[in-house]
Amino acid sequence: xxxxxxxxxxxxxxxxxxxxxxxxxxxxxxxxxxxxxxxxxxxxxxxxxxxxxxxxxxxxxxxxxxxxxxxxxxxxxxxxxxxxxxxxxxxxxxxxxxxxxxxxxxxxxxxxxxxxxxxxxxxxxxxxxxxxxxxxxxxxxxxxxxxxxxxxxxxxxxxxxxxxxxxxxxxxxxxxxxxxxxxxxxxxxxxxxxxxxxxxxxxxxxxxxxxxxxxxxxxxxxxxxxxxxxxxxxxxxxxxxxxxxxxxxxxxxxxxxxxxxxxxxxxxxxxxxxxxxxxxxxxxxxxxxxxxxxxxxxxxxxxxxxxxxxxxxxxxxxxxxxxxxxxxxxxxxxxxxxxxxxxxxxxxxxxxxxxxxxxxxxxxxxxxxxxxxxxxxxxxxxxxxxxxxxxxxxxxxxxxxxxxxxxxxxxxxxxxxxxxxxxxxxxxxxxxxxxxxxxxxxxxxxxxxxxxxxxxxxxxxxxxxxxxxxxxxxxxxxxxxxxxxxxxxxxxxxxxxxxxxxxxxxxxxxxxxxxxxxxxxxxxxxxxxxxxxxxxxxxxxxxxxxxxxxxxxxxxxxx
Amino acid sequence: xxxxxxxxxxxxxxxxxxxxxxxxxxxxxxxxxxxxxxxxxxxxxxxxxxxxxxxxxxxxxxxxxxxxxxxxxxxxxxxxxxxxxxxxxxxxxxxxxxxxxxxxxxxxxxxxxxxxxxxxxxxxxxxxxxxxxxxxxxxxxxxxxxxxxxxxxxxxxxxxxxxxxxxxxxxxxxxxxxxxxxxxxxxxxxxxxxxxxxxxxxxxxxxxxxxxxxxxxxxxxxxxxxxxxxxxxxxxxxxxxxxxxxxxxxxxxxxxxxxxxxxxxxxxxxxxxxxxxxxxxxxxxxxxxxxxxxxxxxxxxxxxxxxxxxxxxxxxxxxxxxxxxxxxxxxxxxxxxxxxxxxxxxxxxxxxxxxxxxxxxxxxxxxxxxxxxxxxxxxxxxxxxxxxxxxxxxxxxxxxxxxxxxxx
Numbered sequence: 015x016x017x018x019x020x021x022x023x024x025x026x027x028x029x030x031x032x033x034x035x036x037x038x039x040x041x042x043x044x045x046x047x048x049x050x051x052x053x054x055x056x057x058x059x060x061x062x063x064x065x066x067x068x069x070x071x072x073x074x075x076x077x078x079x080x081x082x083x084x085x086x087x088x089x090x091x092x093x094x095x096x097x098x099x100x101x102x103x104x105x106x107x108x109x110x111x112x113x114x115x116x117x118x119x120x121x122x123x124x125x126x127x128x129x130x131x132x133x134x135x136x137x138x139x140x141x142x143x144x145x146x147x148x149x150x151x152x153x154x155x156x157x158x159x160x161x162x163x164x165x166x167x168x169x170x171x172x173x174x175x176x177x178x179x180x181x182x183x184x185x186x187x188x189x190x191x192x193x194x195x196x197x198x199x200x201x202x203x204x205x206x207x208x209x210x211x212x213x214x215x216x217x218x219x220x221x222x223x224x225x226x227x228x229x230x231x232x233x234x235x236x237x238x239x240x241x242x243x244x245x246x247x248x249x250x251x252x253x254x255x256x257x258x259x260x261x262x263x264x265x266x267x268x269x270x271x272x273x274x275x276x277x278x279x280x281x282x283x284x285x286x287x288x289x290x291x292x293x294x295x296x297x298x299x300x301x302x303x304x305x306x307x308x309x310x311x312x313x314x315x316x317x318x319x320x321x322x323x324x325x326x327x328x329x330x331x332x333x334x335x336x337x338x339x340x341x342x343x344x345x346x347x348x349x350x351x352x353x354x355x356x357x358x359x360x361x362x363x364x365x366x367x368x369x370x371x372x373x374x375x376x377x378x379x380x381x382x383x384x385x386x387x388x389x390x391x392x393x394x395x396x397x398x399x400x401x402x403x404x405x406x407x408x409x410x411x412x413x414x415x416x417x418x419x420x421x422x423x424x425x426x427x428x429x430x431x432x433x434x435x436x437x438x439x440x441x442x443x444x445x446x447x448x449x450x451x452x453x454x455x456x457x458x459x460x461x462x463x464x465x466x467x468x469x470x471x472x473x474x475x476x477x478x479x480x481x482x483x484x485x486x487x488x489x490x491x492x493x494x495x496x497x498x499x500x501x502x503x504x505x506x507x508x509x510x511x512x513x514x515x516x517x518x519x520x521x522x523x524x525x526x527x528x529x530x531x532x533x534x535x536x537x538x539x540x541x542x543x544x545x546x547x548x549x550x551x552x553x554x555x556x557x558x559x560x561x562x563x564x565x566x567x568x569x570x571x572x573x
Numbered sequence: 574x575x576x577x578x579x580x581x582x583x584x585x586x587x588x589x590x591x592x593x594x595x596x597x598x599x600x601x602x603x604x605x606x607x608x609x610x611x612x613x614x615x616x617x618x619x620x621x622x623x624x625x626x627x628x629x630x631x632x633x634x635x636x637x638x639x640x641x642x643x644x645x646x647x648x649x650x651x652x653x654x655x656x657x658x659x660x661x662x663x664x665x666x667x668x669x670x671x672x673x674x675x676x677x678x679x680x681x682x683x684x685x686x687x688x689x690x691x692x693x694x695x696x697x698x699x700x701x702x703x704x705x706x707x708x709x710x711x712x713x714x715x716x717x718x719x720x721x722x723x724x725x726x727x728x729x730x731x732x733x734x735x736x737x738x739x740x741x742x743x744x745x746x747x748x749x750x751x752x753x754x755x756x757x758x759x760x761x762x763x764x765x766x767x768x769x770x771x772x773x774x775x776x777x778x779x780x781x782x783x784x785x786x787x788x789x790x791x792x793x794x795x796x797x798x799x800x801x802x803x804x805x806x807x808x809x810x811x812x813x814x815x816x817x818x819x820x821x822x823x824x825x826x827x828x829x830x831x832x833x834x835x836x837x838x839x840x841x842x843x844x845x846x847x848x849x850x851x852x853x854x855x856x857x858x859x860x861x862x863x864x865x866x867x868x869x870x871x872x873x874x875x876x877x878x879x880x881x882x883x884x885x886x887x888x889x890x891x892x893x894x895x896x897x898x899x900x901x902x903x904x905x906x907x908x909x910x911x912x913x914x915x916x917x918x919x920x921x922x923x924x925x926x927x928x929x930x931x932x933x934x935x936x937x938x939x940x941x942x943x944x945x946x947x948x949x950x951x952x953x954x955x956x957x958x959x960x961x962x963x964x965x966x967x968x969x970x971x972x973x974x975x976x977x978x979x980x981x
Binding site for chain 2: 049132133148149150152153154157159243244257258261340341343344352354356357360361363364518519529530534535536537538
C-alpha cells in the first residue's frame with residue numbers, strides 16, 4: 015500500500031541523514047578520511063583542536079547561550095500563559111504567533127541589531143533630547159563578549175515557538191476546569207497554573223524545549239550577527255574551519271563538531287538537573303501552601319515581557335524596511351534625511367538567482383514534507399493507533415542533534431558523491447528540517463477530522479483514495495496549506511544546511527543576508543532581511559487566501 | 574558504517590583520478606579565443622562585500638553575454654585566500670582540468686602564493702590581450718611588479734589603489750588631522766574611541782598594519798625582501814608597540830573591530846568614528862553619491878606617503894573556461910569598462926590605462942567623469958610607498974591574531 019511508504023520515508027528521512035551525517039563527522043574527527051589522505055584512525059584532530067586559542071571560552075559561550083535562551087524564553091512563556099490564558103490579551107497574542115514564527119532567525123537578529131546598536135533606532139529616537147548624545151555612545155552592545163544580545167535575539171524567536179507548543183499542549187490539561195478548581199482553593203492565577211496545570215503541560219513540551227537548547231547552543235546565523243567575535247561561539251568557528259578551502263582543516267572542524275555535540279548534550283543534561291531542582295522548589299512552595307494571591311506584579315511583568323519580545327521583532331523589521339529605502343540618515347536623526355529606491359534597484363537584479371533558489375527549495379521541500387506527513391497520518395489511521403513514544407521522538411531528531419554535528423558529515427558525503435551544490439541535494443537537506451514541522455503541524459487537525467464523513471463516503475461506495483481526494487483533502491485544505499506555509503517559512507530561514515550543502519554556489523536570500531552582515535551596509539541588509547521576511551508572509555497569505563477563494567461559495571467552509 | 578566506508582573509498586578513487594593537461598588558448602590569436610569563448614560560463618571569484626562593485630560586475634556580465642556570448646558568474650568571496658586555497662586543494666586532489674574557478678580578482682600575497690605553487694595559467698598571457706596596449710606601464714610600475722613579485726603576464730591589471738583617509742569636515746577640524754602614523758596615535762590620544770581599523774586578516778585592515786610598519790621600521794629596505802631574511806620579532810617591535818598603545822584608544826577600546834571597509838564606512842556615517850581609510854581614492858565621493866556618507870566628507874593622505882598598488886585578474890591553471898576568462902579580462906581592461914569603473918557614481922576605482930594612449934573618443938569617456946568633491950587630485954595624493962614583500966603580510970596577520978584576535 016502507498017500509505018505504508020509514509021512511515022518508511024519519514025523515518026528514513028529523519029534518521030538516515032542524521033546517522034550518515036554523524037558518521038561522516040565522526041570518521042574525519044578521528045583522522046579517517048581517505049580522500050584527504052587520512053587513512054588511519056588517530057586522535058590528532060582532537061590534539062589540534064585542543065591547541066586552538068580560547069576554545070573553552072567559545073564552548074562555554076555556546077553552553078551558556080543554550081541554557082540561558084531556554085530558561086528565559088520558557089519562563090516568559092510559562093508566566094504569560096499562567097497569567098493570561100483565557101483572556102482577550104492572550105487571544106490577541108495568539109493571532110500574532112504566525113507572523114512572529116514566520117520571521118527567519120537571521121531577520122529577527124538583524125531587527126534586534128538595528129534597534130539596540132549604539133547607533134540603532136532606539137538611541138536615535140531618544141537622542142539628543144533625552145541623552146544629549148550627538149554621536150553614538152562608544153559602548154559594545156551588539157557582539158558583546160557576554161553574548162547577551164545574541165541570547166536576546168534567540169529569546170525573541172524562541173518565545174513564539176514555545177508558546178505555540180504550549181498552546182498545542184494546553185487543551186489536554188483542561189485549563190478552564192483546573193483553573194476553577196485551584197481558584198476555589200484560593201490560589202492566585204499564576205500559582206494555580208504553575209501548581210495545577212504546568213505539571214501536565216511541561217512533559218508535552220519537553221522535547222521542544224530540548225530543541226531550543228540544542229538550537230541555541232549550536233546556532234550559527236544569529237551568533238554571526240549578534241554574537242561575540244573574539245572569540246566567536248563554537249559553532250561559528252566550526253563553520254569557519256569547515257569552509258576553509260584548506261581541506262585539512264576539515265579534520266579539525268569534524269573534531270570540533272563532536273565537541274559541539276558534547277556541549278549540547280551537556281547543556282541538555284544540565285537542564286534535566288535544573289528540571290529536578292525546579293520540581294523540588296515547586297513542591298516546597300506547594301507543600302508550604304503558598305497561594306500567591308496578589309500576583310498583579312507578576313502578571314503585568316509577564317505581559318510586558320511578552321509584548322516587548324513581539325515589539326522588538328516588529329519595530330526592528332520596520333527599522334530594516336526604513337533603512338532599505340533610506341538615503342542619507344545621519345545620527346542622531348530619528349528618520350532618514352532623504353529616501354531613495356536606489357538600494358532596491360541595485361539589489362533586485364542580484365536577488366534574482368537567490369530568490370529562485372529560495373522559492374524552489376522552499377516549495378519543493380514543504381510540498382514533499384506535507385505529502386509524507388499525510389502518508390504517515392493515513393497509515394496511522396489504517397493501523398488504528400498513533401506512533402509509539404520512541405517513534406514519535408524520532409520526529410525531533412533533526413531538531414535535537416546540533417546541525418553542525420551531522421551537516422558536516424552530510425556535506426562530505428554529498429561532495430564525495432559529486433552532488434554537492436545541486437538542487438536535489440539542497441532540497442533533501444531542507445526536507446530533513448521541514449518534515450518535523452509538517453508532521454507536528456498536521457497531526458492535530460488530521461486527528462480532529464470527523465471520521466463520519468469518511469464512513470458516509472465509504473457507504474456511498476467511494477474508494478479510499480477517492481474519499482481522500484474528494485472529501486478529506488478539500489476539508490483539510492486549510493490546515494494543509496497552513497502547514498505548507500510553515501514548512502515554507504522554515505525552509506526560507508534555514509541557514510546552515512543551505513550554506514553547507516549549497517557549498518556557496520547555491521545561495522538563498524538567507525545565506526546572502528547573513529553574508530552581508532559583516533559588510534555592515536544597513537541599506538542592503540535591509541533589502542535582504544525584508545525579502546527574507548516577505549517570502550514567508552507571502553506563503554501565509556497564499557495559505558489564507560486560497561481556501562477563502564476555493565470555498566467562497568461554501569458557507570460552512572468559511573471560518 | 575561499512576557501507577559508508579566503501580562508498581567513501583569508491584568516491585575518493587573517483588575524485589582522485591587525474592586528467593591529462595589540455596591546451597590553453599593562445600591570446601595572440603585573439604579571434605580564435607573569442608570564437609572559443611562563445612557559450613562558456615566564467616566563474617569569477619571576486620570579493621563580494623561591496624554592493625557597488627557587485628553591481629559593476631553584474632553590468633560587465635550583461636555586456637559580455639550580449640557581445641561575446643560569455644556567461645559571467647560572480648562567486649562572491651569574503652577573502653580571496655579562499656579561492657587560492659580551493660585551487661591548491663584541487664591540485665592536491667589531482668583535478669588538473671575542470672577546476673571550479675576561471676578568473677580571480679587578486680593581488681599581493683595571493684598572487685605570490687599562486688605563482689610560487691604553479692597554480693596559474695601559463696605562459697604569461699596578460700600582455701598579449703589586445704587592450705593591454707593601452708595600459709600605463711610607463712608611469713604605473715606596479716602593473717608589472719605586484720608586491721615586489723614580477724608579474725610576467727600571469728595576471729592582467731584591473732585597477733589602481735592608494736591608501737587614503739576620509740573624515741567628515743563638518744565634525745573634524747582639518748588642521749588637527751594626523752600627518753603620519755605617529756600623528757594618528759597622537760590624534761587618537763586626544764580623541765579616544767574615534768578611530769578603528771578592519772579586523773585583520775581583512776585586506777584593508779592588514780594594509781593599515783603594513784602602512785604603520787612601513788613608517789615605523791628602522792630599515793624600510795628590509796620590507797622589499799622576504800620576511801625570512803629579517804629578524805621578524807626585532808624589526809616589528811615598533812609596530813606592535815604602536816598597536817599596543819593604539820588599540821585601547823580605539824573604537825570600543827579595541828575590543829571589537831569593524832569586519833571590513835564597508836562596515837567601517839557605516840561607522841563614519843553614524844559618527845561612531847571620525848577617521849577611516851580606504852584603498853580607493855574615489856571611495857568617499859562614490860559613497861557620497863550613493864547617499865552612504867554625508868556630503869561634507871573629505872579626503873586626506875599622509876604627506877610622507879602611503880601604500881599604493883595595483884589589483885589584477887588572474888586565471889588558474891585548471892580553469893575550464895580559459896578562453897572565456899581571457900575575453901572577460903580583456904573586456905574589463907577596455908577603455909569602456911575602465912571608464913565606467915572610474916566613475917564614482919558607479920564604483921570610482923582608478924584606471925590602469927594611460928589616457929594619452931587612447932583615441933579621442935575613448936579619452937572623452939574619462940574626461941566627462943566627475944571625480945567628485947571628496948576625491949584628491951592625482952597630484953594631491955602624495956608619494957606612493959611600495960608594498961612590502963607578500964611574506965610580511967602573512968607573518969603580521971598571524972602575529973596580530975595571536976596578540977589581539979582572541980579573548981581580550
